[in-house]
Amino acid sequence: MTKTSRRSLFRPLKAKKYLGMVIATTTLIISSTGSAVKATLEDSPKTIVDEVWQIVHNEFVDQEFNRVNWLQKRQELLNKNYTSNEQAYQAIRESLKELGDPYTRFLDPRKFEELTSQTSGELSGIGIRLTIQESTSEITVVEPLADSPAAQAGIKPGDKILSINGKPTSLMSLDQASEEIRGEVGTQVSLKIARSGNSTFDVTLTRSQIELPSVNYSIGKDGPTKVGYIKLDEFSSHAAEQMQEAIEDLDQQKVSGYVLDLRGNPGGLLFASVEIARMWLEEGAIVSTKDRKGSDQKFFANGKALTDLPLVILVDRYSASASEILAGALKENNRATIVGTRTYGKGTVQSVHSLSDGSGLAVTIAQYYPPSGMDINFQGIAPDIEVDLTTEQQMAFNVNPALFGTAADPQYLKAIQVLKNLSLGQVEQPVNSAIIR
Numbered sequence: 166m167t168k169t170s171r172r173s174l175f176r177p178l179k180a181k182k183y184l185g186m187v188i189a190t191t192t193l194i195i196s197s198t199g200s201a202v203k204a205t206l207e208d209s210p211k212t213i214v215d216e217v218w219q220i221v222h223n224e225f226v227d228q229e230f231n232r233v234n235w236l237q238k239r240q241e242l243l244n245k246n247y248t249s250n251e252q253a254y255q256a257i258r259e260s261l262k263e264l265g266d267p268y269t270r271f272l273d274p275r276k277f278e279e280l281t282s283q284t285s286g287e288l289s290g291i292g293i294r295l296t297i298q299e300s301t302s303e304i305t306v307v308e309p310l311a312d313s314p315a316a317q318a319g320i321k322p323g324d325k326i327l328s329i330n331g332k333p334t335s336l337m338s339l340d341q342a343s344e345e346i347r348g349e350v351g352t353q354v355s356l357k358i359a360r361s362g363n364s365t366f367d368v369t370l371t372r373s374q375i376e377l378p379s380v381n382y383s384i385g386k387d388g389p390t391k392v393g394y395i396k397l398d399e400f401s402s403h404a405a406e407q408m409q410e411a412i413e414d415l416d417q418q419k420v421s422g423y424v425l426d427l428r429g430n431p432g433g434l435l436f437a438s439v440e441i442a443r444m445w446l447e448e449g450a451i452v453s454t455k456d457r458k459g460s461d462q463k464f465f466a467n468g469k470a471l472t473d474l475p476l477v478i479l480v481d482r483y484s485a486s487a488s489e490i491l492a493g494a495l496k497e498n499n500r501a502t503i504v505g506t507r508t509y510g511k512g513t514v515q516s517v518h519s520l521s522d523g524s525g526l527a528v529t530i531a532q533y534y535p536p537s538g539m540d541i542n543f544q545g546i547a548p549d550i551e552v553d554l555t556t557e558q559q560m561a562f563n564v565n566p567a568l569f570g571t572a573a574d575p576q577y578l579k580a581i582q583v584l585k586n587l588s589l590g591q592v593e594q595p596v597n598s599a600i601i602r
Contacts, residue, residue, distance in 0.1 A: 210253035277525035286401030380407035400433030432486025485509035493535030512542030
């Protein structure tokens with residue numbers, strides 16, 4: 166038997182950097198299909214092929230496998246000769262495409278390693294955010310993360326990284342520079358830094374396990390009104406605790422309402438979305454899931470909301486999966502006003518398995534529904550108040566994400582207006598569309 170690591174995953178295929186998942190352990194049952202097939206499994210590439218087949222056979226949400234004869238597919242796959250793992254990987258990918266589900270997908274060892282370094286909201290490194298200056302193509306520090314090796318070494322925003330372990334960065338992409346910096350906990354990385362107004366200097370840092378921030382928050386003021394602005398980037402394993410800290414801190418600072426920004430949030434951990442919903446919602450249904458056998462699992466508020474202050478949620482076409490769970494629950498329970506554009510529309514659940522050679526498989530295992538029971542797959546959630554961005558505005562945010570939640574952000578300004586109206590007891594009627602220029 167082959168053991169796999171399984172994680173419940175909520176996110177679209179094309180999304181942001183970090184993934185959040187629930188980790189559990191399951192055991193694959195290798196079915197008996199004859200001695201000839203068993204013999205083929207002694208070949209390592211065929212072992213991976215059969216592991217994938219078994220997981221899909223046992224878990225895929227569509228028991229008809231998109232009208233593919235899945236038993237026959239196993240015979241076809243195992244009757245082939247694979248001279249390398251890459252050939253087996255290609256055969257796996259081609260077979261999965263026949264299922265007609267873009268979220269059931271194979272991850273080679275490198276991709277799976279990248280994914281698993283992010284699933285818990287942690288990674289091994291020095292805790293530094295980088296960008297490339299458009300004018301000079303220089304690798305530049307955006308900021309060191311709090312309490313990270315980079316912060317402890319005194320690295321500052323704006324520092325230029327000239328070389329990594331003696332390798333010049335002048336021709337490196339951002340991904341290549343990040344790859345050079347990452348490494349195992351306890352190992353060292355040497356950087357040559359250029360700082361404005363000073364000569365260059367070298368620094369050697371010891372890599373450690375870094376907790377990635379999923380939540381950033383601040384206070385916005387509109388006259389005497391203090392608004393707590395919370396940007397949630399990912400539903401990672403640390404997202405709920407970070408959200409609790411943000412709400413409690415902003416509550417102590419006597420904000421009069423909240424703007425929760427889920428724009429660009431691709432989803433992540435199911436239980437993180439449920440826990441966060443419970444921080445805003447005192448009672449009511451949150452989400453239900455239905456697997457291939459029709460079994461329902463339902464999640465409800467638990468009477469432990471952290472605040473009852475007015476709430477506006479910002480969403481866009483990239484708000485997906487767990488973001489849609491949270492937005493749908495708070496909208497349908499009349500707890501929040503949704504501002505922005507229609508969300509992505511991903512109503513399915515994936516589990517992610519590690520395979521015996523270090524590769525991985527994501528397979529769709531269930532569908533989920535907001536409290537109303539509406540199927541949002543490919544439909545998304547419509548905002549209460551639609552506010553779109555112009556192409557020029559969207560480009561400005563892509564170049565400078567720091568503009569989110571500022572006076573240059575039309576959707577945020579609309580959220581502030583809605584909060585002010587709510588504090589005055591005025592309810593704004595939903596509108597079909599508004600492009601703010």
